[in-house]
Amino acid sequence: MADEKPKSNLPPLTLHVPEPKFRPGDAVDYSDLDIPPAGAQVRPDINTAPQDMRDMVYDMIRVLDDDHKAVGPWDPKLNDEILIKMLRTMVQVRTFDDRLHRQQRQGKTSFYMKCTGEEATSVGTAMALHGDDMCFPSYRQQGILFVRGYPMIEMVNQIFSNKADKLKGRQLPIMYSSRELNFFTVSGNLTTQYPQAVGWAMASASKGDSRIAAVWCGEGSTAEGDFHAAMTFAAVYNAPVIMNVVNNQWAISSFSGFAGAERTTFAARGVGYGIAALRVDGNDPLAVYAATSWAAERARTNQGPTLIEHFTYRAEAHSTSDDPTAYRSAQEREEWPLGDPIMRLKRHLIQRGVWSVEQQEQLDAECLKAVKEAVIEAAKNGILGHGLHQPFETMFQDVFEEMPWHLKEQAAQANKEREIKWPS
């Protein structure tokens, strides 16, 4: 087979398999990471043609500088109230993550996923959208729900798969859904939401609506075919959609090189499709907000889709089923040159003179108290594995709008088994 033919005397080909720069135990050196100074990026007019702003995809929009000041044309010039809301929301997300992660470790549920270090990419984006814009999240955008005021207790109910879980215990923890808050049901399959978001945006445009769509995926899953189908449709139909790629450097154990990052940026994917694209410091909440605002205005004025790469870092494990110490250097997080979004916004507010260390401590305590209360309240509705929280009929509901005969038979069987297995 492969070796039957004699080899020629041409130099042998070699297969390139990407390798991350650092593995466990390695000293981390980010000096070759090209991070431009804050404020140095041009802000193109909203109506700039994609081909006239291609440089943006190799640059990085940054607003907060090393002195914690907001600088340059991308400064969204938000008032103190909005900035403090942004900080509060991000702190609440992180506190929630820490607390719920701990609940999983205590055996109260099966699974959890944190977004630590990436809070700005969902909180900053969602705050720049209108509440009625439709979000198609991946599984690490819990921040959107916090921005839109989804009650924490409902999230915990879902995580505990308990009797108050609005998704009836059907979905893996964190795979939320809220039609009311225009938050599409989260799928465990990757990037399926991308073409769906484009389709929603096409529908909105065809109906003469004013709402736009926003969608998120990780850099790893840009390798899926759905991503490329979505880009093609978005370009062909000039769909009013913002396509966010959260480049957190790691897809479980595979670094971004396995999605193509050794060769170009993820924002540069837009160039080939003729889609406007921006690359943003994803740990700079103001830059994230500003880029989203730009893209939203563009979409809302019929100037089509924008692809935004948020350059960030997955500070913690992929999920509770993962152990990153087995494949990456712990120093990566410690030395991440773009810092932490919460720290950066906090320091900016302090620098502005509208915030203090004491206020921050108070905020941290308030957020912890709020999530503790939500967990206690939710636990009253049950935790996973302790009791059967959903009536067995619910397992058969919503397969179809109306239950066919065979599911009715099976539901009866399930209830019969219940009486045998768990006599009341």
Add this chain to the structure above:
Amino acid sequence: MAVMNMIEAINSGLETMMQRDENVVIMGEDVGYFGGVFRATAGLQEKFGKTRCFDTPISECGIIGAAVGMCAYGLRPVPEIQFADYIYPGMDQLISEAARLRYRSAGEFTAPMTVRSPVGGGIFGGQTHSQSPEAMFTHVSGLKTVIPSTPYDAKGLLIASIEDNDPVLFLEPKRIYNGPFTGYYDNPVSPWSKFAESEVPEGHYTVPLGKAKIVREGDAVTILAYGTMVHVAKAVVEEHDINAEVIDLRTLVPLDIETIEESVKKTGRCMIVHEATRTSGFGAELSALVQERCFYHLEAPIERVTGFDTPYPHSLEWAYFPGPVRIGEALEKIVGDLKS
């Protein structure tokens, strides 16, 4: 001989074949440096290098499509799809390409690949980490489907699959990676090391494809099962003290119809157990075959015990799973007249 759990046996099978055949290559999401999310490929990159065992982009159509191209070159790829629930973006490459390459090129091109993928529930994986989609693939002409139920079989069947010149879908029941499962989810897992089937030769051996295994002899009823359900069915039979014959199919396509036919003609009764959804499940095929071939020997209607026709639920996982109660009830029904 060494004592291995199912993951270790699969790892050993892969290592054995990589050692024997330099055309065997492994690829998939997280299979390289990390060694796979279930550790099935642990150590293989270190041992054989990055061009023999490597990570891929998250693109199942890319993984299977690239494997087809590697086959065309002459390699023998063993791609991993991280969970069977993620295989659907690769369906076109698997169904329309890999499975039909031999046929459409009149044998000029073939696809001797083995696609490995974990299946089944029982780990609170929700609907995207629990499915048993085997029947979608047994419906495809040109594709073999293999499901082992023990470490010994896992390694032997895996080697036979890799050596097979046709594409094989090798589905690994993840619930029994560490130990067999009797269906009582609240009991602690007994590790494979406590069972004889964990005795696995370290070198090369095969368990032939298309050959079922009678795991328990009996004359009251024939139970057809595969994967996790072999163990559950066997435990239920013993619990109910019914002298059932339990057959582990091991390979769904090609199916060992002779063993099935012989057994059903002996017992006169047949029960089929699978975890997958019922409608158009592999049990329907088995039921039709038994009816066609053993009709005049049957003394009771064929029973099917399956998962329900709903997505795999998260919190009600154990109400969904076709466990001891569902199987036991069907068993009593099918042999009821024997007892009275």
